[in-house]
Amino acid sequence: MAKARPDDQVAEIEAIREHLADTVDALIDRTSPKNVARRGLAKLKARFVDETGSPRLETIVPLVGGTVAVVAGIVVIRKLLR
Secondary structure (H helix, E strand, C coil): CCCCCHHHHHHHHHHHHHHHHHHHHHHHHHHCHHHHHHHHHHHHHHHHECCCCCECHHHHHHHHHHHHHHHHHHHHHHHHHC
16 A cells, blocks of 8 residues: 655645535525525515516416405405404
């Protein structure tokens, strides 16, 4: 088994250090509150708008219908309790 030369060891340590720095930078970028919020907004938008910018009616219609039903239910209950 041949011994590693000091220059090779230094180069390997530098490569490891560079890889570690890239990994830390990626983790910082991934956990940045601004980036987390941006990804969350993009995910939410993707549920209601497709890639071409058209609204996704299969998602929007049930949501609007459910909202109308809840509001109507509240109004009916309030009228019954008066």
